[in-house]
Each structure stands twice: as structure tokens, then as C-alpha cells.
Amino acid sequence: MSDHARAAVQRAIDELGYVPNPAARSLATRRTDSVAVVVPEGEDRLFSEPYFSGIIRGVSAQLAIAQMQLLLVLTPDEKEYARLATYLSAHRVDGVLILAVHSGDTLPDRLHELAVPTVLAGRRGQGEVLGHVRADNNGGARIAVEHLLATGRRTVATITGPLDMDAAQARLDGYREALAGTGITVDEDLIAYGDFREEGGRAAMRELLLRRRPGLDAVFAASDVMASGAVLELRASGRRVPHDVAVVGFDDSIVARHIDPR
Numbered sequence: 001m002s003d004h005a006r007a008a009v010q011r012a013i014d015e016l017g018y019v020p021n022p023a024a025r026s027l028a029t030r031r032t033d034s035v036a037v038v039v040p041e042g043e044d045r046l047f048s049e050p051y052f053s054g055i056i057r058g059v060s061a062q063l064a065i066a067q068m069q070l071l072l073v074l075t076p077d078e079k080e081y082a083r084l085a086t087y088l089s090a091h092r093v094d095g096v097l098i099l100a101v102h103s104g105d106t107l108p109d110r111l112h113e114l115a116v117p118t119v120l121a122g123r124r125g126q127g128e129v130l131g132h133v134r135a136d137n138n139g140g141a142r143i144a145v146e147h148l149l150a151t152g153r154r155t156v157a158t159i160t161g162p163l164d165m166d167a168a169q170a171r172l173d174g175y176r177e178a179l180a181g182t183g184i185t186v187d188e189d190l191i192a193y194g195d196f197r198e199e200g201g202r203a204a205m206r207e208l209l210l211r212r213r214p215g216l217d218a219v220f221a222a223s224d225v226m227a228s229g230a231v232l233e234l235r236a237s238g239r240r241v242p243h244d245v246a247v248v249g250f251d252d253s254i255v256a257r258h259i260d261p262r
Contacts, residue, residue, distance in 0.1 A: 089114035141174025153218035201229025224249035
């Protein structure tokens with residue numbers, strides 16, 4: 001198109017107030033200018049866990065810069081997967097980001113088979129074949145426990161996340177490695193299993209204090225949310241934090257900044 005013709009078209013657009021039809025453009029380009037963020041959890045977990053809000057906020061900001069839309073989808077159970085996979089495969093989005101994947105999740109494989117561009121926040125296990133981004137969960141946990149040991153604590157417990165999640169398993173592995181690195185034998189009674197929720201942290205802390213090791217002097221919780229629950233339970237039992245029992249969480253989320261002590 002010549003410069004003269006281009007200028008004439010632009011004048012007509014300005015005079016008529018023309019706005020391109022996104023549906024028609026999508027048919028022509030095979031693009032929707034939208035990305036789906038899939039959270040395989042229910043609403044209660046989505047709104048109570050700062051991990052999700054932080055990622056969604058970051059994704060939304062970057063999509064806005066690229067002038068793209070975010071589609072938020074909750075899939076609380078396996079029966080929703082097939083319907084969602086069919087919906088997403090019909091060229092309704094340009095790509096999918098899946099948060100908080102578990103080892104048995106089948107949705108990523110279904111999307112991969114349907115040629116839907118997919119990225120995971122985390123991974124299902126060490127053999128993950130799909131593109132993914134994750135924190136150094138093992139190294140972070142190891143540093144946290146090494147810090148507790150460096151302050152003189154010796155009976156260090158841990159509260160894990162659900163072990164069908166790679167992040168939770170890696171943080172437990174880091175806990176074990178830190179103890180082994182200083183010659184301390186891992187005491188299985190000091191490992192309490194949680195679920196990344198505050199109440200799960202409280203319940204696990206209660207189990208440790210009442211039935212396992214009431215004399216423990218430190219706790220590494222695999223998330224800040226569980227750490228906050230552990231602190232509440234420690235105080236309810238009369239323990240001072242950190243004087244009697246030191247507590248370290250994981251994530252550096254807003255929860256860590258609003259609990260006392262931070």
C-alpha cells in the first residue's frame with residue numbers, strides 16, 4: 001500500500017470511529033490475544049494462599065503490557081479436566097499456564113497432545129517433559145534448616161506440604177540434606193505432614209508437640225502460611241517464638257511480613 005493510500009485509510013478510520021472486530025481478526029490470524037491461567041484448586045485455596053495471588057498479579061501485569069487478556073480457570077477436581085482440555089483446544093486461548101501441579105495431574109499431557117502451548121509453574125516430578133519454571137525448593141529448604149542449626153538449634157522438626165507436589169517433596173529433601181550435612185541423623189518423628197494451609201500447619205504443630213517431640217526447639221515449615229499456623233499453635237501451648245522454638249517458613253510472602261515476629 002502506498003503512503004497516500006495508507007493516509008486515506010487512516011483518515012477514514014478516524015472519521016468513522018472504526019474499531020476492528022476481534023472475532024473476525026481471530027479467525028484470520030488464529031490468535032485470540034489471551035492466555036489461560038489454570039489453578040487446579042478450589043476457590044478457598046485460591047483466595048487464602050498468597051502464592052496464587054502473587055503469580056496471577058504478575059501474569060496479569062505482563063499480559064497487559066503485551067495487550068493480551070487473562071482467562072482465570074479453576075479446576076478443583078479431575079472430572080473438570082477433559083471438559084477444560086476440549087474448551088482450550090478449540091483455539092480459545094493462545095497458551096496456558098498451569099499453577100500448583102501435582103504428580104498425577106493429566107491436564108498438561110492432554111493439552112500437549114492437543115498442541116496447546118503450555119507452561120507449568122512447578123513440575124510434576126523430575127522427569128517433567130513440559131516447559132516449566134520453579135524455585136530452587138531443595139536449596140532454599142536446605143539453607144533454612146542450616147540457618148536454624150547455625151543458631152544452635154538441634155531438635156529441628158519440619159512441616160511438609162502435600163508430597164504429591166514436587167515443591168513439597170524437594171523441600172523435605174532439602175531438610176534431610178541439611179541435617180545429614182551436619183552429621184545429625186534424621187528423626188522421622190520430627191517430620192509432620194501438612195497441606196500448605198494455615199490449619200494444616202496448626203494441626204501438624206499440635207501433633208509434634210503433643211504426640212511426638214514436645215521438647216523440639218525449631219521448626220522448618222514448607223510454606224509461610226503453615227509457618228503462621230505453627231506459630232499460633234506454639235503460642236497457644238505456651239511456647240515463646242523464637243526464644244523457646246525458632247520457626248522458619250518458605251516463600252517470603254505477605255504472611256511472613258504480617259506475623260509477629262516477622
